[in-house]
Amino acid sequence: xxxxxxxxxxxxxxxxxxxxxxxxxxxxxxxxxxxxxxxxxxxxxxxxxxxxxxxxxxxxxxxxxxxxxxxxxxxxxxxxxxxxxxxxxxxxxxxxxxxxxxxxxxxxxxxxxxxxxxxxxxxxxxxxxxxxxxxxxxxxxxxxxxxxxxxxxxxxxxxxxxxxxxxxxxxxxxxxxxxxxxxxxxxxxxxxxxxxxxxxxxxxxxxxxxxxxxxxxxxxxxxxxxxxxxxxxxxxxxxxxxxxxxxxxxxxxxxxxxxxxxxxxxxxxxxxxxxxxxxxxxxxxxxxxxxxxxxxxxxxxxxxxxxxxxxxxxxxxxxxxxxxxxxxxxxxxxxxxxxxxxxxxxxxxxxxxxxxxxxxxxxxxxxxxxxxxxxxxxxxxxxxxxxxxxxxxxxxxxxxxxxxxxxxxxxxxxxxxxxxxxxxxxxxxxxxxxxxxxxxxxxxxxxxxxxxxxxxxxxxxxxxxxxxxxxxxxxxxxxxxxxxxxxxxxxxxxxxxxxxxxxxxxxxxxxxxxxxxxxxxxxxxxxxxxxxxxxxxxxxxxxxxx
Numbered sequence: 001x002x003x004x005x006x007x008x009x010x011x012x013x014x015x016x017x018x019x020x021x022x023x024x025x026x027x028x029x030x031x032x033x034x035x036x037x038x039x040x041x042x043x044x045x046x047x048x049x050x051x052x053x054x055x056x057x058x059x060x061x062x063x064x065x066x067x068x069x070x071x072x073x074x075x076x077x078x079x080x081x082x083x084x085x086x087x088x089x090x091x092x093x094x095x096x097x098x099x100x101x102x103x104x105x106x107x108x109x110x111x112x113x114x115x116x117x118x119x120x121x122x123x124x125x126x127x128x129x130x131x132x133x134x135x136x137x138x139x140x141x142x143x144x145x146x147x148x149x150x151x152x153x154x155x156x157x158x159x160x161x162x163x164x165x166x167x168x169x170x171x172x173x174x175x176x177x178x179x180x181x182x183x184x185x186x187x188x189x190x191x192x193x194x195x196x197x198x199x200x201x202x203x204x205x206x207x208x209x210x211x212x213x214x215x216x217x218x219x220x221x222x223x224x225x226x227x228x229x230x231x232x233x234x235x236x237x238x239x240x241x242x243x244x245x246x247x248x249x250x251x252x253x254x255x256x257x258x259x260x261x262x263x264x265x266x267x268x269x270x271x272x273x274x275x276x277x278x279x280x281x282x283x284x285x286x287x288x289x290x291x292x293x294x295x296x297x298x299x300x301x302x303x304x305x306x307x308x309x310x311x312x313x314x315x316x317x318x319x320x321x322x323x324x325x326x327x328x329x330x331x332x333x334x335x336x337x338x339x340x341x342x343x344x345x346x347x348x349x350x351x352x353x354x355x356x357x358x359x360x361x362x363x364x365x366x367x368x369x370x371x372x373x374x375x376x377x378x379x380x381x382x383x384x385x386x387x388x389x390x391x392x393x394x395x396x397x398x399x400x401x402x403x404x405x406x407x408x409x410x411x412x413x414x415x416x417x418x419x420x421x422x423x424x425x426x427x428x429x430x431x432x433x434x435x436x437x438x439x440x441x442x443x444x445x446x447x448x449x450x451x452x453x454x455x456x457x458x459x460x461x462x463x464x465x466x467x468x469x470x471x472x473x474x475x476x477x478x479x480x481x482x483x484x485x486x487x488x489x490x491x492x493x494x495x496x497x498x499x500x501x502x503x504x505x506x507x508x509x510x511x512x513x514x515x516x517x518x519x520x521x522x523x524x525x526x527x528x529x530x531x532x533x534x535x536x537x538x539x540x541x542x543x544x545x546x
Contacts, residue, residue: 467491
């Protein structure tokens with residue numbers, strides 16, 4: 001009876017037969033048992049006792065006859081709940097890669113179509129922002145045996161290239177999306193696997209089935225088109241005669257109204273080329289307007305040719321969008337349209353910061369460590385300021401503001417493929433050398449397009465630095481949702497400032513930083529308080545070491 005209930009609940013073809021279970025449970029149980037001596041009589045009983053329509057009985061009969069032929073395969077595959085037919089998504093992120101259990105998989109069963117038991121492998125969703133992906137290459141070929149833990153293919157997501165592993169044993173029967181396949185929607189079938197090697201050839205002509213959610217409802221017959229009544233065409237009135245320009249006899253006086261002469265003079269129209277339609281052949285205003293209209297039609301008819309000639313002279317190259325660029329564009333557009341941005345800018349004196357950096361780099365070189373950059377010190381200062389003003393370490397939801405206890409800083413990294421924002425986790429608790437090492441490793445992985453989801457997910461605040469690498473003095477960055485703040489760091493420049501004594505001046509280096517805030521989460525005073533704390537750490541960098 002469990003097998004019968006499962007098929008009734010999961011089969012679209014038996015969707016009209018659920019009411020029959022209320023009448024003859026025992027009959028249906030015998031239908032899906034090994035003893036089928038009286039199946040035809042039982043079906044007649046069902047037909048007799050059910051109030052269903054004749055059409056539903058016909059659907060039920062044809063479906064049962066189709067399903068009974070594969071009841072052995074059903075019992076075999078229904079023995080484990082992980083093999084239920086339908087769309088199933090499992091799995092968690094792993095450090096090695098992503099398994100087939102994360103893929104939208106549909107278990108298929110044998111039927112009168114001749115297909116053996118098989119499984120559809122769909123394009124996995126490997127990041128929260130992923131809507132489509134590309135197949136970089138298949139590491140397995142059609143006909144190869146696959147075992148749990150083996151890598152099937154490499155998938156290009158919106159963030160990186162990720163290996164997709166398999167968790168079930170079987171054979172890769174058919175590859176539907178080969179190497180280099182682009183813009184495959186999440187959930188779209190990319191391959192078919194079977195359990196037995198002899199079933200590989202049976203799915204060579206396989207085409208993906210339509211999911212339950214995507215199945216189209218039966219179309220209702222369209223109503224017949226309305227009868228068109230024959231209507232007699234009204235007698236059209238004769239078209240008005242429009243005067244055509246014609247040259248007036250030389251030496252004759254041209255008669256025209258003052259308004260017509262003024263209009264002709266303003267538009268450089270020779271009156272000798274106009275034939276008047278007024279009393280006694282006088283040229284009137286309407287004659288000039290008709291002439292201008294006819295001349296305008298001639299000009300507009302020639303205009304497209306001129307435009308075509310101009311377009312043909314352009315020289316350009318169409319560069320396809322990368323996955324990361326499309327997702328970045330979508331997220332930034334969403335951010336700018338839905339998040340109420342405002343901006344706070346402050347200048348910070350970095351003389352002491354530069355001095356501390358020189359001392360630390362001397363120690364790093366002596367111990368064989370990597371040099372510490374100004375950006376590493378900025379990340380540390382931003383993390384400590386977030387710990388001091390936790391309201392800025394939050395995100396907006398429709399029902400509440402979520403304030404994070406972890407301080408995870410995303411760092412913007414520009415690559416040839418687009419903009420990446422890998423994350424330094426718990427930056428407030430890490431030393432400067434650790435932050436420097438992690439940032440360099442993440443930047444290298446971003447340039448190699450090998451970032452894993454755990455490398456860029458879970459950030460609570462973002463730092464974007466265009467000052468040091470590019471010399472940008474000051475800019476405003478767009479918030480990275482669902483975060484509520486991003487810090488834009490400009491370059492340091494020397495300025496003349498007053499010294500201690502009267503009429504004394506000195507040089508000092510100042511760096512401009514701009515905080516972009518989500519006004520729903522961070523009020524102006526809170527944003528100013530955060531910048532005050534950040535400036536304190538930058539101008540007194542020894543306090544970051546306490």
